[in-house]
Amino acid sequence: MASSQGAPLSPTATRSRKPLVVTEQPKFDLESYIANYTGRTRLERLLLIGHCSSVVGVDALKLAVKDAKLGKDITRYLDAQTPLETLAPGEREATRDLAWMDKTKALNLAEISRLESEVKGYKNNLIKESTRIGNEDLGKHFQAIGDLPRAFEAYSRMRADAQTGKHIIEISRHLIEVGVEQRNWIAVTSNVQKIKGVMDSKDPDKSLQPFLCAAEGLASLDGGEYYNAALQFLQTDSGMGTSCNTIISPNDIAVYGGLCALATMERNDLNKRVLENSNFRTYLELEPHIRRAIGFFVNSRYSQCLTVLESYRADYLLDIHLSKHVDDLYYMVRSKSIVQYFIPFSCVTLDSLNEAFAAPGKTIDKELAMMIKNQELEARIDTQNRLLTSVPLAPRASLQASTLQTAKEYEREARRRIQHMNIHGADLEIKGKKNANQLPGVDEFYDAGIGGRELRSGRNVAF
Amino acid sequence: MADLLPKLLSFPPHPPPAKPLSDQAYDEGIREQIDVVGKLTESKLLQQTSGGEHALDVINPSLNSIPYAYILLANISAMRKANSKGVDFETLWDKMIGFLVSFDPRQIRYIGEEFSAIVDAVAGLAASNRQSYLAVAPIATALTRLDPTGSMLTTHHLTLVKLALESRNFAAATQVLDKFILYVPGVPTVTKPKFICDMNLSPVTFITDKSKLTGKFKYVDVLEYFLYSGMIYMGMRDWDKALQCLESAITYPAKENNVSKVMVDAYKKWVLVGLLLEGKLLPLPKSTSSGAAKCYHVMAKPYETIAQIFESGTASRLKSEAEFGVHIWRGDLNYGLMLHVLSAFQKFQIRGLANIYSKISIPEIVSQTTSAETGNKLPTPQAAELLIQNMITSGELHATMSTSATGPSILTFSPKGQVLTESQMQRELAGSTERILALTKEIKQTDRLLTHDKEYIKFVQKQKKHVKQGGSGDQGIGVENMDWNDAIEDEDIMGTMY
Numbered sequence: 001m002a003s004s005q006g007a008p009l010s011p012t013a014t015r016s017r018k019p020l021v022v023t024e025q026p027k028f029d030l031e032s033y034i035a036n037y038t039g040r041t042r043l044e045r046l047l048l049i050g051h052c053s054s055v056v057g058v059d060a061l062k063l064a065v066k067d068a069k070l071g072k073d074i075t076r077y078l079d080a081q082t083p084l085e086t087l088a089p090g091e092r093e094a095t096r097d098l099a100w101m102d103k104t105k106a107l108n109l110a111e112i113s114r115l116e117s118e119v120k121g122y123k124n125n126l127i128k129e130s131t132r133i134g135n136e137d138l139g140k141h142f143q144a145i146g147d148l149p150r151a152f153e154a155y156s157r158m159r160a161d162a163q164t165g166k167h168i169i170e171i172s173r174h175l176i177e178v179g180v181e182q183r184n185w186i187a188v189t190s191n192v193q194k195i196k197g198v199m200d201s202k203d204p205d206k207s208l209q210p211f212l213c214a215a216e217g218l219a220s221l222d223g224g225e226y227y228n229a230a231l232q233f234l235q236t237d238s239g240m241g242t243s244c245n246t247i248i249s250p251n252d253i254a255v256y257g258g259l260c261a262l263a264t265m266e267r268n269d270l271n272k273r274v275l276e277n278s279n280f281r282t283y284l285e286l287e288p289h290i291r292r293a294i295g296f297f298v299n300s301r302y303s304q305c306l307t308v309l310e311s312y313r314a315d316y317l318l319d320i321h322l323s324k325h326v327d328d329l330y331y332m333v334r335s336k337s338i339v340q341y342f343i344p345f346s347c348v349t350l351d352s353l354n355e356a357f358a359a360p361g362k363t364i365d366k367e368l369a370m371m372i373k374n375q376e377l378e379a380r381i382d383t384q385n386r387l388l389t390s391v392p393l394a395p396r397a398s399l400q401a402s403t404l405q406t407a408k409e410y411e412r413e414a415r416r417r418i419q420h421m422n423i424h425g426a427d428l429e430i431k432g433k434k435n436a437n438q439l440p441g442v443d444e445f446y447d448a449g450i451g452g453r454e455l456r457s458g459r460n461v462a463f
Numbered sequence: 464m465a466d467l468l469p470k471l472l473s474f475p476p477h478p479p480p481a482k483p484l485s486d487q488a489y490d491e492g493i494r495e496q497i498d499v500v501g502k503l504t505e506s507k508l509l510q511q512t513s514g515g516e517h518a519l520d521v522i523n524p525s526l527n528s529i530p531y532a533y534i535l536l537a538n539i540s541a542m543r544k545a546n547s548k549g550v551d552f553e554t555l556w557d558k559m560i561g562f563l564v565s566f567d568p569r570q571i572r573y574i575g576e577e578f579s580a581i582v583d584a585v586a587g588l589a590a591s592n593r594q595s596y597l598a599v600a601p602i603a604t605a606l607t608r609l610d611p612t613g614s615m616l617t618t619h620h621l622t623l624v625k626l627a628l629e630s631r632n633f634a635a636a637t638q639v640l641d642k643f644i645l646y647v648p649g650v651p652t653v654t655k656p657k658f659i660c661d662m663n664l665s666p667v668t669f670i671t672d673k674s675k676l677t678g679k680f681k682y683v684d685v686l687e688y689f690l691y692s693g694m695i696y697m698g699m700r701d702w703d704k705a706l707q708c709l710e711s712a713i714t715y716p717a718k719e720n721n722v723s724k725v726m727v728d729a730y731k732k733w734v735l736v737g738l739l740l741e742g743k744l745l746p747l748p749k750s751t752s753s754g755a756a757k758c759y760h761v762m763a764k765p766y767e768t769i770a771q772i773f774e775s776g777t778a779s780r781l782k783s784e785a786e787f788g789v790h791i792w793r794g795d796l797n798y799g800l801m802l803h804v805l806s807a808f809q810k811f812q813i814r815g816l817a818n819i820y821s822k823i824s825i826p827e828i829v830s831q832t833t834s835a836e837t838g839n840k841l842p843t844p845q846a847a848e849l850l851i852q853n854m855i856t857s858g859e860l861h862a863t864m865s866t867s868a869t870g871p872s873i874l875t876f877s878p879k880g881q882v883l884t885e886s887q888m889q890r891e892l893a894g895s896t897e898r899i900l901a902l903t904k905e906i907k908q909t910d911r912l913l914t915h916d917k918e919y920i921k922f923v924q925k926q927k928k929h930v931k932q933g934g935s936g937d938q939g940i941g942v943e944n945m946d947w948n949d950a951i952e953d954e955d956i957m958g959t960m961y
Contacts, residue, residue: 373818380876381820400888403892411898411902416711418906420716422645422650422909423682
């Protein structure tokens with residue numbers, strides 16, 4: 001249906017996201033949290049925390065400035081330093097180090113031209129291996145200075161000179177790293193597929209499987225496909241260690257996987273696939289509260305489960321991959337809990353639901369109405385007696401109704417087909433002027449019955 | 464006249480013989496009689512009987528339809544010529560109407576031309592006297608009597624809907640419109656029926672333009688019939704049937720990407736009627752041709768926008784959109800329908816509440832719904848009460864309302880799924896089965912028409928030959944003037960291509 005122009009946008013699309021500000025104290029310790037990561041993701045994470053958290057923001061930015069000055073990325077340095085000028089002008093890190101910036105800029109430019117001329121030289125001399133490594137160096141440099149599109153290009157150029165499967169894996173790993181930072185999930189998934197295509201050699205790299213799962217999981221998570229994301233994270237082999245800490249830490253696997261599973265899986269699946277999953281257990285042990293939350297859910301202690309999750313909300317809002325999805329995931333867990341809570345009853349008072357799920361002083365009425373409207377909850381609200389009643393199942397009536405409906409549709413469709421055939425047969429269909437010289441009757445018949453006429457006339461033109 | 468009467472009444476034999484006439488004897492008898500009656504001059508037909516009675520008073524139209532029709536026509540033409548020998552207008556009108564509702568459907572098949580002339584005369588006279596509404600019911604009855612299955616479209620159908628629309632006498636026409644049109648005149652009849660007096664014949668075989676029971680059709684006429692009958696149901700607020708009629712128009716088969724303006728008009732109305740019926744933009748029927756679908760989306764964009772807002776927008780947006788496009792609706796003569804759509808918006812909201820609440824107070828309904836006619840909430844709970852009461856009485860809402868002296872009125876929605884009782888359901892199911900079985904017969908009939916078509920048989924023959932010669936046998940057909948050998952060569956070229 002052509003609905004692109006003038007179509008009312010869905011209510012979710014028009015909602016502009018307010019800049020996120022987290023005022024609660026996160027549970028993690030900044031230093032040890034960031035120590036889990038290396039590479040550019042460190043800076044990125046620090047910047048997000050710095051921009052969003054009012055509690056640990058300044059510390060995060062200070063760390064980010066320090067980190068940035070160790071590297072070569074001027075833009076990132078400014079990203080970290082500029083807010084500090086207003087937030088904490090007294091700090092040493094708040095003053096802009098122009099000398100460092102100029103120096104780094106010059107060095108970066110010199111390095112680019114050096115590497116580029118090197119690559120050119122290798123290319124002219126047709127030294128494949130060196131061209132590949134030259135391109136890799138160039139890519140690394142671009143990545144380090146924050147020019148991601150050119151880094152992506154440079155890494156992609158490596159492919160022309162790749163000779164072994166190992167090379168291809170290397171290239172794709174680089175591309176995935178850049179892709180994750182660019183949020184270019186299509187590139188990420190396609191490169192994951194490329195690695196999978198060449199991976200089946202005899203000595204598989206143990207660290208590769210977790211890396212691929214993490215990359216694919218992140219792609220699904222970002223696309224809002226929480227169930228697929230959960231499956232990916234849950235498949236991750238144990239023993240990731242620090243091998244992927246340029247993009248993700250083992251703790252993240254536990255959190256992402258646990259939350260996605262909690263939001264999308266049924267009770268039995270949660271038990272079997274999450275709690276009893278020996279691979280995933282090693283990750284869950286790193287984040288025991290996720291394990292606790294899932295345990296509570298499985299044991300039908302929904303309010304405790306929600307409390308645990310709620311207490312970590314600030315942490316997750318400050319996570320680069322999770323922050324956009326926290327609200328959605330929490331909403332899903334919450335509505336699932338309400339549905340599960342209601343299943344054994346035919347009638348529940350709204351007050352008891354309020355007690356179990358609503359924050360003190362608030363009511364759950366609106367939320368329930370939304371859930372019923374979205375067909376997440378099969379129930380009806382009685383606002384007079386303040387009750388939530390289940391909808392009586394009437395399988396017989398609904399089967400009969402659907403039978404009648406099907407029969408009716410069949411009848412209509414069949415009649416319409418007969419009508420059309422007869423209109424064709426009577427040579428009464430609408431014809432354009434250009435067909436006036438064709439044989440009437442005959443053509444229509446073949447069009448209607450066999451569909452050969454068009455092919456044929458096309459052919460006559462072609463030959 | 465007296466000497467004529469025995470001749471006129473010679474057939475069918477009266478009183479009917481113990482053993483009914485065979486179809487053959489009937490056919491022979493009636494043809495002979497038509498021959499005789501047809502040769503009589505007008506003046507002879509206008510003579511009075513020896514007793515001074517008028518011939519039309521003597522002959523029973525349900526027994527001797529043929530002489531009656533001829534005499535009737537003679538009188539009509541006499542009246543047109545202002546000939547004093549004819550009867551006065553009042554009597555003649557009564558006789559014409561009487562004939563249409565009582566003629567013998569078996570005999571009438573032989574005098575298609577006369578039948579058509581009488582129908583046209585009734586329609587014409589009524590229209591010229593500005594009393595079209597009087598003609599609707601008799602013509603509808605006549606068409607039903609002629610073809611009880613009602614599956615065959617005739618030119619009289621078109622006359623009927625035009626009259627009905629003009630005079631707003633919708634109800635009288637529905638006995639014809641309720642029947643789904645399966646056949647249109649012009650279908651090449653496969654086998655000529657031996658005797659058209661056979662009462663088991665399908666209408667396709669005896670209602671043809673050759674038998675003059677219908678005129679010839681152009682595609683626009685067929686489309687107009689569907690559109691007009693849709694409009695008649697719209698006039699009766701029967702949205703479901705209106706939708707069906709309009710669907711026949713919008714799915715009308717077309718070659719290549721041709722679309723008729725009538726189809727686009729029908730589509731615009733279809734969108735609005737769909738809203739009134741289901742509250743949303745319905746998906747196009749499967750059999751819509753793709754060229755037409757594309758065209759609809761371009762030509763009826765404002766309507767689709769309205770539908771989308773109706774589905775997911777707010778009352779005030781719907782109102783402003785409807786006001787913004789007012790010249791469009793007026794131009795398409797859909798303004799009245801649009802007003803219906805606006806007033807239906809809040810009703811759909813209220814019905815939607817039944818999916819969420821089991822019991823709710825009127826003030827809560829007032830605060831949760833908005834009227835698209837004003838763009839605001841209802842002014843008072845009383846207004847809401849009135850609206851809901853009307854909805855319950857008209858069967859649009861399954862609910863009960865209880866008022867209390869102290870508090871606000873409370874609306875209790877009936878649980879779903881128990882709309883029909885068990886025995887009602889049984890009947891519905893049985894009826895549906897019956898209709899589908901009847902439909903299966905029609906499918907067989909159409910199948911037979913297609914497989915016995917001359918061109919098709921030729922095609923099958925050629926195909927068989929082709930298989931014998933070792934060709935791939937898929938499409939060595941199509942162009943009559945093409946040499947057979949050329950066709951084969953053609954085939955081979957394609958073979959190498961693929």
